[in-house]
Amino acid sequence: MLLRSLLLLLLPSAAFWWLPGLPDRPWIAVELLWLGAVLASLPARFARPLAWPLAALSTLLLICALADAGVRAALSRPFNLVMDWRLLAPAHGLLTRNLGAWALAIELGIALALIGVVVALALLLRSSTSLPPQRKRIAAAGSLALLLIAAPGFPRTAPLAAAAVTQTQRASAMLHELRTFARTLDIDPLADIADADLFSDLAGVDVIVAFVESYGADVLDDPRYAPLIRSELGDWAARFAEAGLSSASARFVSPVQGGQSWLAQTTLLSGQWIDSPLRYSLITSRGAPGMLPRDFARAGHASIAVRPANTLAWPEAPAFGYQRIVDAAASGYRGPALNWITMPDQYTWDHLQRTQRGNAQAPHYIDVALISSHAPWTPVLPVITDWDRIGDGSLFAEWADADETPEQLWRDSDRVREHYARALRYSLAVIGAYAQRYVDERTLLIVLGDHPAAPLITGGPRHAVPMHVISGDAALVQRFVDAGFSAGNLPPERGQAPQLSDFRSWLADSFSRSRERRRLLPPEQPDHVAAERDRQ
Structure with missing residues (x-):
């Protein structure tokens, strides 16, 4: 059951194999395997409650990777979670005015697919927690081995983790840059021009x-x-x-x-x-x-x-x-x-x-x-x-x-x-x-x-x-x-x-x-x- 669950955890990572626009093509989302092995090695009373939040977080990072490819293709820049969630409303308006009722169907389909990914990942992660003690020791050893194997190949072996690091870095850099930008709003190069002189040659x-x-x-x-x-x-x-x-x-x-x-x-x-x-x-x-x-x-x-x-x-x-x-x-x-x-x-x-x-x-x-x-x-x-x-x-x-x-x-x-x-x-x-x-x-x-x-x-x-x-x-x-x-x-x-x-x-x-x-x-x-x- 553990082997089957871990193999199934590889399926969401298949999205990375065909994503357009990614600067560094991932090999495999090995961190999903590692999460499954870690949960399998923990006591069930601790591991089971973690399955749902970890599944939701993994799905969010998968969305970030998909969005990164999409934003690069459409806007020729990388995706930034902190600022680009605001694009949801304009994107909805564009789809609705171009496709009418089909837009709502597409959006509903995407929402259901994402919910399905969260549920499937959570169930797979939970299933890995029901193991006898001997297999838990094997899972613990396996999780450590996976971590050691994946580390040298980061981020290509762990694209979800790389997405988390990248989005954190982009958010931090943007917030710092915004503080600098805010200071420039206090200065107006036209402030010293009198109203009577401003654009006087265009009167x-x-x-x-x-x-x-x-x-x-x-x-x-x-x-x-x-x-x-x-x-x-x-x-x-x-x-x-x-x-x-x-x-x-x-x-x-x-x-x-x-x-x-x-x-x-x-x-x-x-x-x-x-x-x-x-x-x-x-x-x-x-x-x-x-x-x-x-x-x-x-x-x-x-x-x-x-x-x-x-x-x-x-x-x-x-x-x-x-x-x-x-x-x-x-x-x-x-x-x-x-x-x-x-x-x-x-x-x-x-x-x-x-x-x-x-x-x-x-x-x-x-x-x-x-x-x-x-x-x-x-x-x-x-x-x-x-x-x-x-x-x-x-x-x-x-x-x-x-x-x-x-x-x-x-x-x-x-x-x-x-x-x-x-x-x-x-x-x-x-x-x-x-x-x-x-x-x-x-x-x-x-x-x-x-x-x-x-x-x-x-x-x-x-x-x-x-x-x-x-x-x-x-x-x-x-x-x-x-x-x-x-x-x-x-x-x-x-x-x-x-x-x-x-x-x-x-x-x-x-x-x-x-x-x-x-x-x-x-x-x-x-x-x-x-x-x-x-x-x-």
């Missing part, structure tokens, strides 16, 4: 910051995506020339990849590097001394957030200082939801123009989180040429069932990548059409990616995102060029990219009285210098 100018979902700089270089996306940026050039617009572009470093867009958005708005849910929680609960929406409100702009994906309350919103928030409920949209997408980007832009920019005398600061290029990337819509037809969005019902379902599409990774490129092109095409129609010399439109898509799409760790600035006032755009941006719609291919957290203070320095203008990007280097740097 009377509508400033619109548009975050494009999953728009990474890799799409400009990857041969799978570059022809389509570069073609769309070429269409921008034709549109802008016809409308008399100027543009400039650069690359920035985002704190995230594959998801958690709100971290990238908060990084740009706060000027702080927000690369974890814990940092986001800290900055929104404690409050940063400055945020771009609050900065522009100080300068006399009406500060507005447009969040078409927000279908629930946004409790962190007060930390940003918006005077008005336009979420899904306030959008007036009467068309269908398109899987995860609550409304297409073109409707968001049209509604913003009709209801926000057209109804106030004060200049606007508006940041908008676009969502049409968010997974699952189906259906992909055409751009409506006649914007006057958009109205309340009812016309989009035509495309509600016009493409593959997410379940059908995600069976084929090549098709997923194709749809990703098409969805991103749609988002960019709508921006180009909007700029041609509505951007003038009293508008500064800043378009940037929030983060690159997941490694499934990009093929590896990526953090660079493009930023484009567009205006009918060539002098405004020239300030970006003077700071290191490239004129036009393609960012420079070489050179060190600044972080998104650098943007807020630079923008204030460049457009405020009494501030000295400075470069944001380093000067371009000769090709042979750049090539040598890249080689190193």
Whole structure:
């Protein structure tokens, strides 16, 4: 019975044999065997009560290993139990809005499977405690032998124990780092700028910051995506020339990849590097001394957030200082939801123009989180040429069932990548059409990616995102060029990219009285210098 129980304890460790994304492939979860042998060597009255908590702990560590592989694949970083449990709610929302009732079935199945693992492990561990004294001595000797055998091969021989050590180390490091980060929230580099001077050179100018979902700089270089996306940026050039617009572009470093867009958005708005849910929680609960929406409100702009994906309350919103928030409920949209997408980007832009920019005398600061290029990337819509037809969005019902379902599409990774490129092109095409129609010399439109898509799409760790600035006032755009941006719609291919957290203070320095203008990007280097740097 002992041998049978110990062999059965090896079954959960089989999960480690096929897990993708683990940096160190385990051999076998030998600590499960060791726990069984230890319990078998103890008196039953002590061993039996330990079976259930040990089974629950082992299952939790198995979940951590599974989650580590999943987070590496989706977000290109390791899993941290302390901060990543907060991802359960967004993951539930993503599944529900893409798969409907199937999402609940999947979640219930996972929960039942985990309960089953706990019960099975507990029963196996308990069964190892019912042994005669002679076998208990054998089990004690065996447990010591297993420990000695496994120790030299750690962590590959004991991945559950390694997961416990790793998660403890990550939690300790993060808590220490958060204490350091908290001290930076007491300092605002814009605090010494008087309200009358802050963004004085943008007085009377509508400033619109548009975050494009999953728009990474890799799409400009990857041969799978570059022809389509570069073609769309070429269409921008034709549109802008016809409308008399100027543009400039650069690359920035985002704190995230594959998801958690709100971290990238908060990084740009706060000027702080927000690369974890814990940092986001800290900055929104404690409050940063400055945020771009609050900065522009100080300068006399009406500060507005447009969040078409927000279908629930946004409790962190007060930390940003918006005077008005336009979420899904306030959008007036009467068309269908398109899987995860609550409304297409073109409707968001049209509604913003009709209801926000057209109804106030004060200049606007508006940041908008676009969502049409968010997974699952189906259906992909055409751009409506006649914007006057958009109205309340009812016309989009035509495309509600016009493409593959997410379940059908995600069976084929090549098709997923194709749809990703098409969805991103749609988002960019709508921006180009909007700029041609509505951007003038009293508008500064800043378009940037929030983060690159997941490694499934990009093929590896990526953090660079493009930023484009567009205006009918060539002098405004020239300030970006003077700071290191490239004129036009393609960012420079070489050179060190600044972080998104650098943007807020630079923008204030460049457009405020009494501030000295400075470069944001380093000067371009000769090709042979750049090539040598890249080689190193």
